[in-house]
Amino acid sequence: MSMKQLETFMSRVQSNDNIRDEVQRCGKDNSCVVKVxxxxxxxFSPASLSRWQKDHG
Incomplete structure (x- = not known):
């Protein structure tokens, strides 16, 4: 479930400048990205985000 949520969120990041700015302000802080x-x-969890980043980095 959380990976689907993460994929959906990352799609929104790509298409929404405001959300993208919020995420960029987090830098490498995955906990911050999870809060956004x-x-x-x-x-989704910071661990899920880390796995996603490894697969899409």
Whole structure:
């Protein structure tokens, strides 16, 4: 479930300048990115984000 949420959120990041700016301000802090995602209705863990980054980096 969380990977689907993460994929959906990352798509929104690509298409929404405001969300992209929020994520970029987090830098490499995955906990910060998870909090931004939660504010926009997406739930996943920092570990899920790390795995996603390895697969898409």
């Amino acid at each position: 995602a939660a504010r926009h209705g997406h739930k």
